[in-house]
Amino acid sequence: MTTPDHQSPTPDPSAPESPDRIYRSPGGLAGGVLLLALVLWLGIDALVSGHGRTPWLALAGMILVIPLVTAFTLRPAVYANEERLRIRNPFRVIVLPWGSVASLRSGYSNEVVATSGTKFQLWALPVSLRARKKATRQTARKAAGDSRGSALGGLTGGAPGGPAPAPTAPTRAQTDKIMDDLRELAETHQSSGRAQGEPSVRWAYEIMGPAVAGAVVLAILLAMG
Known part of the structure; x- marks a missing residue:
């Protein structure tokens, strides 16, 4: 058997x-x-x-x-995977397949723009102008420290023609980093077959x-x- x-x-x-x-x-x-x-x-x-x-x-x-x-x-929360962006705002839940996302903008608020032109605010990612200014100051201090280090290396007889120090990556506010991650997901998966469809909104x-x-x-x- x-x-x-x-x-x-x-x-x-x-x-x-x-x-x-x-x-x-x-x-x-x-x-x-x-x-x-x-x-x-x-x-x-x-x-x-x-x-x-x-x-x-x-x-x-x-x-x-x-x-x-x-x-x-x-x-408020934002859920993102390889197929879609789901936004849970105070009174609505918006689901946007990556193929329907035109852009993600950061200004005085963080928002996503659908290909239809409709804008949806990301309540879970509030913009902090204070955090942005702090990140800008930290970037400036790091850049100044790198400049002093390069000058000191030259004064102490650093090898001419040696490799230049790598530029310091700019410091970003936390919500700006998250928006960068979402933009990367959108760019990577926007053309995927599983990321196509129409946006949906539920109250x-x-x-x-x-x-x-x-x-x-x-x-x-x-x-x-």
């Missing part, structure tokens, strides 16, 4: 070829945790020790504020729904006096 051959499972064509690189804002995460802790502390205290309408107002306020704080601090109703409900309840309570 013969036994059937064990065949390897057919790979899923929809499965991504590479794991996601995930980019988030450490400052946003830390600020969100602190804000949520403060809201919960004040809200629970009002629920426990409040009188009259105070507990209901506190409950409605928490239902409104907690989703909004989560949306703008903990939720985050799981955030918007509770926030709207909390706002309605809070408005009704305030209107009732």
Whole structure:
């Protein structure tokens, strides 16, 4: 009796070829945790020790504020792999195959431009002008140090015609480095067959729904006096 051959499972064509690189804002995460802790502390205290309408107002306020704080601090993230860029903003999730990405821009904000001309801001990668200025100063100090080192080498009898020192790579702010990584992914995989398709946008109703409900309840309570 013969036994059937064990065949390897057919790979899923929809499965991504590479794991996601995930980019988030450490400052946003830390600020969100602190804000949520403060809201919960004040809200629970009002629920426990409040009188009259105070507990209901506190409950409605928490239902409104907690989703909004989560949306703008903990939720934003950027996911990138060899096939597509997925942007999770406060109220939307945008999926852009690399073939639909025209450019990635860094100015006063970081954004991606689709081939259709539509722009999407990367909330998870906020621009820090302070970090850019710090990186510029560090680059200038390194360049000045290299110049002094070259001059000192010449004064101490360095071999003429020797190899010139390698130029110092400019220091970059963290979010600018991430944008460089995303541009490299886009340039490398833009023509790949698996990176083609149309952008898709989905609204985050799981955030918007509770926030709207909390706002309605809070408005009704305030209107009732």
